[in-house]
Amino acid sequence: MxxxxxxxxxxxxxxxxxxxQGVVINTIKKMSEKVxxxxxxxxxxxxxxxxxxGKAGGVKRVLNSKDAEILTTQLLGAELKDCKIDAIxxxxxxxxxxxxxxxxxxxxxxxxxxxxxxxHGGVDIEEVALNNPDKIAKVIVDPLIGLQDFYFASLxxxxxxxxxxxxxxxxxxxxxxxxxxTEYDCMLVEIxxxxxxxxxxxxxxxxxxxxxxSAMYRHPDLLQWRESMYVNELEKQAKAVKFLYIDVESTGxxxxxxxxxxxxxxxxxxxxxxxxxxxxxxxxxxxxxxxRVAEGIRILAQNPSVKALLIxxxxxxxxxxxxxxxxxxxxxxxxxxxxxxxxxxxxxREEGMKLLIAANRANVIxxxxxxxxxxxxxxxxxxx
Amino acid sequence: xxxxxxxxxxxxxxxxxxxxxxxxTKMMLEYGTNVVAGVTPGKGGQTVExxxxxxxxxxxVTEHRVNAAVLFVPPQRTLGAILEQIAAGVKLIIxxxxxxxxxxxxxxxxxxxxxxxxxxxxxxxxxVISPGKAKAGFMDHRIYLEGSVGLMSRSATxxxxxxxxxxxxxxxxxxxxxxxGDVIPGTSFVKLLPLFEKDEQTKAIVMIGxxxxxxxxxxxxxxxxxxxxxxxxxxxxxxxxxxxxxxxAGAIVGADGAGSAESKIEILTAAGVYIADSPAQIVERLNSxxxxx
Numbered sequence: 001m002x003x004x005x006x007x008x009x010x011x012x013x014x015x016x017x018x019x020x021q022g023v024v025i026n027t028i029k030k031m032s033e034k035v036x037x038x039x040x041x042x043x044x045x046x047x048x049x050x051x052x053x054g055k056a057g058g059v060k061r062v063l064n065s066k067d068a069e070i071l072t073t074q075l076l077g078a079e080l081k082d083c084k085i086d087a088i089x090x091x092x093x094x095x096x097x098x099x100x101x102x103x104x105x106x107x108x109x110x111x112x113x114x115x116x117x118x119x120h121g122g123v124d125i126e127e128v129a130l131n132n133p134d135k136i137a138k139v140i141v142d143p144l145i146g147l148q149d150f151y152f153a154s155l156x157x158x159x160x161x162x163x164x165x166x167x168x169x170x171x172x173x174x175x176x177x178x179x180x181x182t183e184y185d186c187m188l189v190e191i192x193x194x195x196x197x198x199x200x201x202x203x204x205x206x207x208x209x210x211x212x213x214s215a216m217y218r219h220p221d222l223l224q225w226r227e228s229m230y231v232n233e234l235e236k237q238a239k240a241v242k243f244l245y246i247d248v249e250s251t252g253x254x255x256x257x258x259x260x261x262x263x264x265x266x267x268x269x270x271x272x273x274x275x276x277x278x279x280x281x282x283x284x285x286x287x288x289x290x291x292r293v294a295e296g297i298r299i300l301a302q303n304p305s306v307k308a309l310l311i312x313x314x315x316x317x318x319x320x321x322x323x324x325x326x327x328x329x330x331x332x333x334x335x336x337x338x339x340x341x342x343x344x345x346x347x348x349r350e351e352g353m354k355l356l357i358a359a360n361r362a363n364v365i366x367x368x369x370x371x372x373x374x375x376x377x378x379x380x381x382x383x384x
Numbered sequence: 385x386x387x388x389x390x391x392x393x394x395x396x397x398x399x400x401x402x403x404x405x406x407x408x409t410k411m412m413l414e415y416g417t418n419v420v421a422g423v424t425p426g427k428g429g430q431t432v433e434x435x436x437x438x439x440x441x442x443x444x445v446t447e448h449r450v451n452a453a454v455l456f457v458p459p460q461r462t463l464g465a466i467l468e469q470i471a472a473g474v475k476l477i478i479x480x481x482x483x484x485x486x487x488x489x490x491x492x493x494x495x496x497x498x499x500x501x502x503x504x505x506x507x508x509x510x511x512v513i514s515p516g517k518a519k520a521g522f523m524d525h526r527i528y529l530e531g532s533v534g535l536m537s538r539s540a541t542x543x544x545x546x547x548x549x550x551x552x553x554x555x556x557x558x559x560x561x562x563x564x565g566d567v568i569p570g571t572s573f574v575k576l577l578p579l580f581e582k583d584e585q586t587k588a589i590v591m592i593g594x595x596x597x598x599x600x601x602x603x604x605x606x607x608x609x610x611x612x613x614x615x616x617x618x619x620x621x622x623x624x625x626x627x628x629x630x631x632x633a634g635a636i637v638g639a640d641g642a643g644s645a646e647s648k649i650e651i652l653t654a655a656g657v658y659i660a661d662s663p664a665q666i667v668e669r670l671n672s673x674x675x676x677x
């Protein structure tokens with residue numbers, strides 16, 4: 001689960017990492033009272049999970065409370081980079097002398113946490129990474145050894161950080177952030193920019209925190225945040241019946257249903273290879289019943305971009321006769337106006353195929369492998 | 385021969401009294417696997433399908449000569465269960481659960497790094513099967529056929545699809561391993577390659593990977609220098625949109641293209657690996673390879 005900036009900053013504060021004074025505004029009702037508590041100039045920051053929000057106009061500097069309120073009113077409820085803005089963070093501007101970059105994530109090769117630090121933080125960090133990768137220092141920390149001093153020495157040597165006072169302050173910030181990273185099952189913690197103020201204070205001007213979804217049960221304090229997160233309507237419906245809904249391409253026209261993410265990827269690959277595009281996919285996982293399959297079809301069919309469905313199953317725990325019954329149940333609904341191409345294999349394949357053949361429905365097309373299924377699903381669209 | 389599990393496997397099932405645990409114990413016994421004991425705290429003294437149940441792994445290991453374990457325990461209890469197996473001295477631990485926290489697997493991975501004689505397969509895995517000999521996991525064993533192809537896969541559905549096609553055409557398997565789709569698998573491709581290379585029954589190796597992570601890249605480096613047997617790879621997710629998790633926690637590609645299908649395919653090709661674009665093409669290639677030898 002990705003956290004909003006204001007939520008990430010709340011965790012930072014909990015761990016003793018300094019952040020600018022700010023207020024979160026969810027509704028314009030008590031906006032004025034809240035904005036009054038802030039010193040100006042201030043930053044008005046739209047809380048969305050997409051990157052590059054500053055360049056998209058979601059972060060602006062304002063000189064007084066009136067401007068802050070006007071801008072907040074404009075942004076609240078608007079869309080930024082395909083995300084609806086449900087909250088605004090109004091935060092005091094801090095006079096900084098330097099902007100750094102700091103993050104901790106998992107190194108996929110060594111499976112160890114990696115500390116990433118650069119003296120050249122700020123909005124252009126991606127450019128620095130691309131053109132001057134040596135300006136970004138990385139140190140992998142062996143979790144069996146722990147965050148020892150020699151790791152910091154190595155990180156600062158690579159980053160070209162020499163000032164003793166500054167080094168000790170950054171060390172302290174990294175220790176706090178590492179504790180948060182470990183204790184809250186984080187996949188990523190990132191501060192960009194990490195600011196140094198005139199008086200030498202180190203302060204987190206932004207916060208990107210991502211928590212491992214599988215570990216959410218250990219963090220009941222975060223559950224209320226998860227409930228308030230904005231999610232796509234179809235994602236919500238799928239989740240309610242324990243399916244995973246994935247938006248794939250906004251220009252896609254095919255919906256894919258399968259009983260595993262590997263198979264979904266295989267279907268996306270074949271459809272793309274034949275010049276088509278997948279709009280969205282649904283992972284049924286193992287053991288779906290006819291009822292639930294029909295429900296899954298109903299969910300994907302609601303996506304207006306979807307002009308045809310491809311259902312590819314390899315049954316282990318999942319039984320093909322249940323899948324076939326579910327397909328027929330959905331196909332009989334008068335409001336389902338898109339064709340379904342089905343490829344069934346594995347447990348009870350024969351029974352499933354028999355059901356589909358016996359039903360002999362024009363809107364249910366049988367295929368024998370993924371390649372044939374992708375061809376057929378694209379062909380249904382040409383005929384339209 | 386074959387790898388990891390075979391006729392000499394003496395398996396314990398942790399979580400044997402649960403719904404999945406008891407059902408798959410029955411299936412594993414039916415397949416001829418030697419399931420010697422089960423473990424469920426508080427259920428010691430019972431039997432499941434004739435298999436004695438113990439309160440702890442330690443008791444089961446004291447009473448039986450155990451050399452492998454399969455875990456049917458929920459993801460929240462997987463860390464503790466694996467550690468209990470390690471403490472009791474079990475050297476092959478196969479874990480099925482989906483949704484184990486990354487930090488828990490990180491702990492296990494690094495304990496394993498310091499104790500190299502232990503092999504941990506999974507989590508988020510269908511298990512391990514050596515057709516005709518034994519299985520530890522939940523795969524539908526009817527699709528498998530004993531033979532000479534070693535298979536390892538991050539995705540269960542894509543491996544079933546491939547095995548089914550192989551078996552239909554009379555190409556059997558030595559051992560099939562579900563590496564699992566998690567961010568940190570206990571065993572990745574690179575740890576299995578030396579086992580398949582050494583195994584006399586295995587004549588060719590099939591690797592089913594997907595986007596994300598660096599496991600295919602590490603496998604490529606190993607294959608280049610140490611593997612003499614032909615390797616065929618299939619990488620799912622070539623056309624997955626960048627920066628999107630496709631369901632498997634591991635299948636995510638960064639904006640820099642590291643971990644993308646293109647980069648994996650390029651590196652594997654350079655290491656002499658044949659790249660198939662579908663399970664059907666894997667089988668086509670195997671047909672021509674195995675007929676020549």
